[in-house]
Amino acid sequence: MDIMNNPLATASQLQRRNNFSSLPSDLQDIVFYATQCLTQAAGMLLELPQSTTAQANVLLARYWLVESPMLHEFSDVSAAALFLVAKMGPIPRSVRDFSNVYAHLLSSKSSFFRPTQPVPPPDLRLSYQHDDEYLAFQNRLLAVEPRILYALSFDTHVSLPHALAITYLQTLDFAGQPKGSIGRRVVAYLNTALLSPQMLYLTHQPHALATAAIYNAAKDLGAKMPECAWWEVFDVDREELGFLVVGMRSLDGWVKKQKEDVPGIFDDGVVLRSRIEEEMKKRGLHVGNGKGDAVDEEDEVMRQMDAKMTTAQQT
Structure with a gap:
């Protein structure tokens, strides 16, 4: 493997991305941009190296080439990608740290996505989650992480420029x-x-x-x-x-245009799956996860993953 190069997306993969998702292309782009921004903000609060956060951004982009963004809450995919890269790096963070940081970023207390407001130093203790909230986050995180690995064929190599x-x-x-x-x-x-x-x-x-x-x-x-x-x-x-x-x-101009074309979508900087579903309903579009029989497919993917892991352990 050439460590200076990355596996690139093919034309067919890019085309398939547009076909398998129930999202219109403009909403796909909005989800991608907002989730990547969320990942960057989380990396800052977790005090991770920028190289770690950038690798997570790339893995998230690769993952959404092969699975629909609507399968999971966008913030859960962001957290899982960042957690996956961080634990392989020099500065791993605990699931509890991730839980507190994402709870803060998704709360009304967060000022990271509100540039017109004063930005005091964030006190993550205010976002400390109760045990049931933490366990729910942990379960989601540990469910999405193996899906990312499987979708990427366990290839997490990222060469940064x-x-x-x-x-x-x-x-x-x-x-x-x-x-x-x-x-x-x-x-x-x-x-x-x-x-x-x-x-x-x-x-x-x-x-x-x-x-x-x-x-x-x-x-x-x-x-x-x-x-x-x-x-x-x-x-x-x-x-x-x-x-x-x-x-x-061109990114700044694109963001300004999206704010004009889809008013309210970036009101607080964090784009949730529920907000995207509401926008699709306004357009009279079918709201789904973009995978047809997604539950059956997810079960099949997990069965295949378990079989691969069992085979690897036996050998």
Whole structure:
């Protein structure tokens, strides 16, 4: 396995994503963006490295390529993906920590998604859950986690472009621009790309993402770039670079448009499955999980998973 590259989504997978879900494409994109934002906020409160949170973002995106978002509450999928990556990393967190953090983010006390309000330091003790609430969260978390693993064929490898981008920056000379400011802007673009409903991390390799982020950062700060097709040195062609540059820069405009087209959907920043169902009812659409006989299919998936695990233990 090439540790510098990621398995990319195929055209058929992207098409199937649009077909198997009962969600219209605009609502799918809204769910994706809001849940990725929730994952980032949870990673901050849990004091996890950004690399851990970014890997969780990528795994969540891969999971929703093969299963409908409507199968589970969106926050449960976010928590399960982050929990899965965190426990394999250097700073694992307990289920109780996850329970308190997600309870806080989903509560009216949370100010992470309300930028017009003052943002006091969050006191997670105020979101401490009673035993029955905690056990319910734990059961949901531990039910979704193996589904993610099974859907991804237990392949949790994620190569991120952040370190690669810093290496690329060291090979470029920016006239009149501190390299530190360029680096911060590059990382900001890479983190923003994680939230894009275009799923840029699933359709492009890390070296291309790193190159596009450098191009955007240099343009924003007025840095003088080499007067040649420097991106070709990093094995990126002009067409791919142009697509990624536009994709990374278009997220803010897309969010503003969604707020206008679907008023109220982002009122508090947290998009729940119930709110999406209400929006679908307003449109006269069938509300379902997008999987037909989902309960039977879920049971079959779990039976297959149990059989695989039993076989692995016996061998």
